[in-house]
Amino acid sequence: MTRRLGDLSTSQIVLRALIIVGPVVAVLATGPAGHWPPWWMVAAVLALASGFAALPESPVGVVTFLVVLAWWLLALDDGLHTSVLVVAAALVVTHIAAQLASYGPAAMPVDAALTRVWVQRGIVVLLAVPVVWGLARLLRGDPDQPGIWVIGVAATLAATVAAGIVLTTGPAPVERR
Amino acid sequence: MSSQPSSALPEAHWRPTGALSRALVIAAIAVAVALLAGDPSLVVVAVPFVLLSTLGLVHRPSGTPRLVSQVDHQSLHEGQGTTSRLTVEGAEDAEWLTRASGQPPYVVMRPSSGYVGALLPGPVPDIEVSPRRWGRRMLGEEKVALFTPWGGYRFGPVQLGGQLVRVLPQTAPYDSRAEAPQPLGLVGAHRSRRGGSGTELAGILPFAPGDRLRRINWRVSLRTDTLHVVSTRAEEDTGVLIVVDALADHGASDGIDGSASSLDLAVRAGAAIAEHHIRAGDRMALRVIGRGGEQVGYGAGRRHLRRLQSTLASVRPGEIRDADDGVLQLRVTGGTVVIVLTPMLAESVGTVAATLTRRGVPTIVVDTLPADARPGVPNGTDLLLAGLAWRMRLVERATVLGRLAGLGCPVVPWRGPGTVDDVLRRLSRRAQLPRVVSR
Numbered sequence: 188m189t190r191r192l193g194d195l196s197t198s199q200i201v202l203r204a205l206i207i208v209g210p211v212v213a214v215l216a217t218g219p220a221g222h223w224p225p226w227w228m229v230a231a232v233l234a235l236a237s238g239f240a241a242l243p244e245s246p247v248g249v250v251t252f253l254v255v256l257a258w259w260l261l262a263l264d265d266g267l268h269t270s271v272l273v274v275a276a277a278l279v280v281t282h283i284a285a286q287l288a289s290y291g292p293a294a295m296p297v298d299a300a301l302t303r304v305w306v307q308r309g310i311v312v313l314l315a316v317p318v319v320w321g322l323a324r325l326l327r328g329d330p331d332q333p334g335i336w337v338i339g340v341a342a343t344l345a346a347t348v349a350a351g352i353v354l355t356t357g358p359a360p361v362e363r364r
Numbered sequence: 365m366s367s368q369p370s371s372a373l374p375e376a377h378w379r380p381t382g383a384l385s386r387a388l389v390i391a392a393i394a395v396a397v398a399l400l401a402g403d404p405s406l407v408v409v410a411v412p413f414v415l416l417s418t419l420g421l422v423h424r425p426s427g428t429p430r431l432v433s434q435v436d437h438q439s440l441h442e443g444q445g446t447t448s449r450l451t452v453e454g455a456e457d458a459e460w461l462t463r464a465s466g467q468p469p470y471v472v473m474r475p476s477s478g479y480v481g482a483l484l485p486g487p488v489p490d491i492e493v494s495p496r497r498w499g500r501r502m503l504g505e506e507k508v509a510l511f512t513p514w515g516g517y518r519f520g521p522v523q524l525g526g527q528l529v530r531v532l533p534q535t536a537p538y539d540s541r542a543e544a545p546q547p548l549g550l551v552g553a554h555r556s557r558r559g560g561s562g563t564e565l566a567g568i569l570p571f572a573p574g575d576r577l578r579r580i581n582w583r584v585s586l587r588t589d590t591l592h593v594v595s596t597r598a599e600e601d602t603g604v605l606i607v608v609d610a611l612a613d614h615g616a617s618d619g620i621d622g623s624a625s626s627l628d629l630a631v632r633a634g635a636a637i638a639e640h641h642i643r644a645g646d647r648m649a650l651r652v653i654g655r656g657g658e659q660v661g662y663g664a665g666r667r668h669l670r671r672l673q674s675t676l677a678s679v680r681p682g683e684i685r686d687a688d689d690g691v692l693q694l695r696v697t698g699g700t701v702v703i704v705l706t707p708m709l710a711e712s713v714g715t716v717a718a719t720l721t722r723r724g725v726p727t728i729v730v731d732t733l734p735a736d737a738r739p740g741v742p743n744g745t746d747l748l749l750a751g752l753a754w755r756m757r758l759v760e761r762a763t764v765l766g767r768l769a770g771l772g773c774p775v776v777p778w779r780g781p782g783t784v785d786d787v788l789r790r791l792s793r794r795a796q797l798p799r800v801v802s803r
Contacts, residue, residue: 196477244382252390260403271405278390279412286383286515291462295479301460304483308514312412319411323404 198297202288203240209281210236213255216270216277222262232258236281243285252278267324275316283309376522378425378457384516387417420516425457433524435493435504439674441532443620445494448504450524458484458510458519463491466505466526470497470619478506495531496619498631498677502526532673533635534620566595603647603662603699606634606672609706609713610654613681615734629732630705631676633778637703638676642669650675651694653713655682694720701726703784707733708775709757714764721773728787729768729775733761 195203214224214232235251259274283305287297394410397403430453437446450463465478472494480489495501505526510519568584571591584592608630617625624632638648642664650660650672658675660668694716696702702720706713708731720727739757741750765775774787 246382246385248382248386249389252386253393256390256394256397256406256409259409260397260401260406263405267405267408271408275409275412278409279416282383282386282413282416285386286381289382290460290511290515291481291509292464292477292479294477295462295464295481296477298481298483300483301481312415315411315415316408320408323408326404 194294196294196296198302199288199293199295202284202297203243205284206240206243206281206288207233207236209277209284210239210251210255213274213277213281214258216273217259217262220263220268220270224258224262228258239281239285240288243288248282248285252281267320272316272320276313279309279313376520377428378512378517378519381420381511381515381518384417384420387413387420391417416514417516419514420512423457423512423514423516425512425517425519427454427457429453429455429458429510429519431508431522431524433504433506433508433526435527435529437529438527439530439532440495442495442498442534445492446503446529448491448493448506448526450488450490450506450508452484452488452510455484455510455519457512457517459513460484460511461488462509462511462521463489464507464509464521465491465493466502468502468505468526470499470617471495471501471503484510495529496621497617497628498531498533500678501529501531503529530674530677532677533631535635535639535673568592569595602701603649603697604637604641605649605651605694605696605700605702606637607694607702607704607706607713607716608634608650608652608654608676608679609704609708609710609732610652610656610679610681611683611710611713612707614707614709614739615737623736624734626707626732626734626737627679627681629734629778630707630730631679633705633730633732633783634676635673636780637784638669638672642666642672648672649700652679653710653716654679654684656680657684696720696723696725701728703727704729705732705778707731707737708761708764709733711764714768717768717773718771721768721771727773728784729765729773730783731765731775731777 210232211229214229217224232251232254235247235254238247239245239251255274255278259271287302287305290297290301391410391413394406394413398406398410432451432453434449434451435446436449437444440446448465450461452458452461455461460481461484462481463479465473467473467478474492478491480491482489491506493503495503503526504524506524507521508524509521511517568581569592571580571585571593575593579593579595581592581594610627610630613625613627615625616623617628634650638650641648645664647662647664648660648668649662650658652658652675656679658679660672660675663671694702702717702725704713704717704727706717706729708714708729717727717729739750739754741747769775776783776787
């Protein structure tokens with residue numbers, strides 16, 4: 188749904204600004220770790236993020252995220268720098284902003300109640316990031332155990348399913364009249 | 365009054381959202397690369413996306429929702445409002461609902477964008493719609509989408525067809541006391557030229573066989589020694605024929621809140637005149653000179669008024685297909701007042717008005733050309749040339765209007781209800797005088 192900027196509601200403009208800023212912040216986060224990205228990389232991510240902001244439901248978002256992850260992989264030898272927390276947060280914020288922007292037409296203001304729901308969800312999923320990061324820091328330097336990665340991924344998935352079941356079981360739905 | 369509801373198309377179904385696809389791809393690639401490259405940092409980045417995609421998948425919907433939209437009214441007057449309601453059934457899997465209403469011309473909405481959304485389960489928000497111009501308007505056309513919790517799946521957007529609502533012209537009733545010039549009917553409110561059992565005193569005449577005894581005027585009878593009776597004038601209804609010139613629509617139309625085009629003025633004036641005369645008990649008829657050539661025969665009563673308003677609301681501008689050398693036959697009978705609502709830019713309408721006036725039919729021309737009307741010209745037309753042609757056309761129009769006035773056909777610009785009052789009064793006075801008419 189490509190629209191002119193004037194057609195967008197204020198809340199939609201804020202969301203799309205977050206979609207643009209998030210990937211750029213994620214790329215620039217390698218700077219404090221000693222590897223500032225070249226200008227063309229920032230420009231490329233900015234262009235992709237702008238396309239993503241214009242079309243929040245399109246595959247441009249996937250490409251943008253993959254470029255950020257590729258740069259992160261190539262730029263740093265020690266990926267467990269504290270900046271990875273910033274990268275994860277920036278990408279999650281971008282993803283949720285795109286999710287909220289795609290709930291309706293560009294001119295439709297974003298509902299406050301829906302925003303609150305997604306802010307809570309964002310906080311919940313981001314809580315897992317420092318836990319995994321801390322775990323990875325603790326295990327760094329230890330010799331690889333056979334199957335440790337598989338067990339880790341399986342445990343993550345199991346935790347996700349459990350969290351889903353817990354979060355799904357809410358109060359009984361209000362009867363509609 | 366409820367209209368026929370429209371429901372979702374049967375082929376609509378749930379699909380994964382772009383957000384779910386994005387989260388799945390990022391999570392899968394990041395974890396795979398982390399395994400291959402042995403870089404735990406990608407797992408850290410991938411964890412939120414693993415959570416988001418898994419939670420999105422967990423809420424995979426099973427049922428198919430049924431969406432039914434409905435507009436509260438089938439017929440409205442311009443400026444009135446109605447509500448577009450949406451009924452959702454079988455949407456237990458959904459968390460969020462979005463309604464995006466279409467933006468038909470001359471229709472305003474609340475909220476103004478026509479977009480609303482709500483968390484489910486909860487009340488589905490309504491959209492208030494108000495047509496601002498007469499005609500047939502499609503109301504309630506919208507797209508509806510449903511989303512599951514965690515935004516994993518989306519149902520739609522489903523196109524829901526609206527309902528064609530007849531928008532009647534604004535009613536502006538007025539209380540006219542002007543008499544019809546030549547009433548010729550049975551029972552009505554207008555004083556007739558012939559004697560009868562009315563209330564208006566015509567004179568005191570010598571008693572003649574057949575006179576009612578209760579009408580004897582004893583005071584005059586005693587003074588003159590012969591019986592005298594009070595004579596009164598009959599009160600009759602009249603026939604009113606409204607002629608609407610719909611050969612073209614001149615000027616811009618911004619609906620009921622803005623400027624009015626010539627056809628806007630004609631339709632609203634026609635509706636106001638019709639309402640007034642129907643309330644007075646007169647017989648009304650309508651003839652549209654235009655593409656549709658709509659006609660409504662003589663009749664009275666509220667149902668007939670509704671029929672007249674509906675016909676006026678369906679008027680579309682356009683040339684007549686089989687114009688008979690510019691001469692139109694209106695088949696006007698005696699005792700009828702003809703009110704021609706026209707911008708007087710077509711020769712044929714001027715000819716009709718002149719012919720009727722020469723025949724002695726009381727005819728009033730209501731000028732509906734807006735003061736700021738400008739010609740609509742196609743792209744590439746020389747604007748100076750078009751302006752010159754328009755001025756020439758206006759000069760011709762002024763000549764025609766002058767000639768009509770010279771023939772005794774009053775020409776008045778429409779200034780709202782009551783415009784024709786003074787004219788009808790003068791015509792009524794003139795009708796009492798003997799005159800020679802051509803037949």
